[in-house]
Amino acid sequence: MGEGIKVEKLNAWFGKTxxxxxxxxxxxxxxxxxxxxxxxxxxxxxxxxxxxxxxxVPDARATGTVRIGDLSVYNGTAAVQIRRxxxxxxxxxxxxxxxxIYDNVAAGLKLNGFNDRKRLAEIVERSLKLSALWxxxxxxxxxxxxxxxxxxxxxxxxxxxxxxxxxxVLLMDEPCSAxxxxxxxxxxxxxxxxxERFTIVIVTHNMQQASRVAEFTGFFLLGKLIxxxxxxxxxxxxxxxxxxxYITGRFG
Amino acid sequence: MRSRFQQGLEExxxxxxxxxxxxxxxxxxxxxxxxxxxxxxxxxxxxGETLINATEREIDELAFDLLAMQQxxxxxxxxxxxVTKINSDLERVGDQAVNIAERxxxxxxxxxxxxxxxxxxxxxxxxxxxxRSLESFIEGKAELAQAVLEMDNVVDRMKDEAFITLVKAMNxxxxxxxxxxxxxxxxxxxxxxxxxxxxxxxxVIFWVRGADVRHNVNQELPSRQEIAxxx
Numbered sequence: 001m002g003e004g005i006k007v008e009k010l011n012a013w014f015g016k017t018x019x020x021x022x023x024x025x026x027x028x029x030x031x032x033x034x035x036x037x038x039x040x041x042x043x044x045x046x047x048x049x050x051x052x053x054x055x056x057v058p059d060a061r062a063t064g065t066v067r068i069g070d071l072s073v074y075n076g077t078a079a080v081q082i083r084r085x086x087x088x089x090x091x092x093x094x095x096x097x098x099x100x101i102y103d104n105v106a107a108g109l110k111l112n113g114f115n116d117r118k119r120l121a122e123i124v125e126r127s128l129k130l131s132a133l134w135x136x137x138x139x140x141x142x143x144x145x146x147x148x149x150x151x152x153x154x155x156x157x158x159x160x161x162x163x164x165x166x167x168x169v170l171l172m173d174e175p176c177s178a179x180x181x182x183x184x185x186x187x188x189x190x191x192x193x194x195x196e197r198f199t200i201v202i203v204t205h206n207m208q209q210a211s212r213v214a215e216f217t218g219f220f221l222l223g224k225l226i227x228x229x230x231x232x233x234x235x236x237x238x239x240x241x242x243x244x245x246y247i248t249g250r251f252g
Numbered sequence: 253m254r255s256r257f258q259q260g261l262e263e264x265x266x267x268x269x270x271x272x273x274x275x276x277x278x279x280x281x282x283x284x285x286x287x288x289x290x291x292x293x294x295x296x297x298x299x300g301e302t303l304i305n306a307t308e309r310e311i312d313e314l315a316f317d318l319l320a321m322q323q324x325x326x327x328x329x330x331x332x333x334x335v336t337k338i339n340s341d342l343e344r345v346g347d348q349a350v351n352i353a354e355r356x357x358x359x360x361x362x363x364x365x366x367x368x369x370x371x372x373x374x375x376x377x378x379x380x381x382x383x384r385s386l387e388s389f390i391e392g393k394a395e396l397a398q399a400v401l402e403m404d405n406v407v408d409r410m411k412d413e414a415f416i417t418l419v420k421a422m423n424x425x426x427x428x429x430x431x432x433x434x435x436x437x438x439x440x441x442x443x444x445x446x447x448x449x450x451x452x453x454x455x456v457i458f459w460v461r462g463a464d465v466r467h468n469v470n471q472e473l474p475s476r477q478e479i480a481x482x483x
Contacts, residue, residue: 208323235325237462247325249254 002199003069003168004029005050010064012049019045025218025228032191032200034214036207041220043203047171051086052079087162091174093154095146101137104146104157108165123164131160132190152183172202188213207247211235219243257322264314268335271307272386275342278349279445283375285356297353304346311339334459341448348441355434365431368417371438374410378442381449388453394460400453407446414439
């Protein structure tokens with residue numbers, strides 16, 4: 001089952017430039033939370049801070065508290081361990097091009113020293129089924145490379161890869177931006193199903209997508225969390241005028 | 253803001269105001285026809301019905317297109333939904349004007365009778381409600397709409413009083429039964445127009461505040477903060 005993520009007074013910098021200001025919010029367990037806002041508002045920075053991907057950028061730093069269950073993300077736990085519990089899928093599908101479909105899904109486990117072949121095969125199958133890709137690739141997953149799949153299939157492969165290490169939270173940074181409408185529909189349907197087992201945080205610039213997949217939505221602007229509420233409230237009667245101006249297209 | 257969408261919203265607003273004008277005019281004509289026993293005005297009301305119906309369809313079509321093509325959110329979504337509902341109420345106001353005109357056409361065939369009911373006073377109160385509800389839409393002001401809700405009780409009492417006095421008149425003076433019955437139906441038609449004005453006011457409040465105040469006439473208008481807290 002998924003765990004919720006609690007964020008308290010999260011601040012982030014790139015060098016001397018502050019990108020996030022005192023973000024406090026909670027992504028509820030087994031729900032999808034959408035993060036929306038105009039370009040440069042800090043959406044992706046925020047999400048990357050949740051699993052310390054932010055640290056991969058030189059001179060980047062963050063302060064504040066991020067907790068997943070009883071684990072504090074910023075208390076000295078190794079980043080690799082954090083990212084095992086908080087997986088991530090990116091805008092551009094990025095399967096390992098030289099690996100087979102099977103090896104792509106198994107990569108995370110193998111890197112962690114997992115070598116039980118029978119159990120590994122079970123996990124790969126389960127992960128590909130969870131990401132609704134199993135039926136399409138089961139007969140060729142050892143022979144075909146991950147890069148040979150279509151864009152939508154590659155993204156589902158990346159989701160399977162993230163799910164294989166059994167995270168509690170799945171972060172998705174504009175996962176459908178590079179996909180056609182049919183593939184987007186399949187990913188959205190998948191998000192709906194994955195919520196039963198995982199907690200999802202999805203960054204999207206597509207407000208209609210946020211309204212379709214997420215129970216909660218946070219609106220960011222200039223590095224601040226302006227409003228956080230149930231999605232239906234945000235999109236029918238937001239409390240803050242800046243939120244309303246953004247979602248009605250008056251700016252952004 | 254998306255310019256095509258903005259133009260669409262302004263077009264929708266303009267058409268609804270035109271619809272409001274047609275409906276208001278229909279009721280005014282019908283009521284004046286009652287006062288003056290004027291058949292020509294009655295015919296004008298009946299002829300105007302076609303334009304009201306056509307305008308209703310145009311407005312619904314434009315609203316539907318905007319919903320489908322522009323995916324409006326929040327205040328814009330509420331505005332379009334409110335327009336479709338107000339549109340429907342204004343068409344019904346036109347229908348009530350036709351009903352009044354038909355009663356007048358019947359009355360004109362009958363001897364003039366002095367009836368213990370002040371239809372012109374009731375008509376003036378109802379016309380004020382319709383006008384005020386349309387003003388609240390033009391101004392986008394929930395407070396103006398709230399005032400319309402409070403006026404409905406007055407018209408309801410007028411109708412109830414008309415019912416009592418006209419039934420009494422029918423009992424005491426059977427020779428004016430048909431005239432009294434026509435007047436009673438006109439009072440009922442006017443009360444229905446007032447109800448539609450109330451509906452319009454409620455839809456304006458929904459648009460402006462995001463609050464559903466239907467069936468809560470006697471409660472205070474919730475502020476935006478109260479609506480936010482309730483979620």
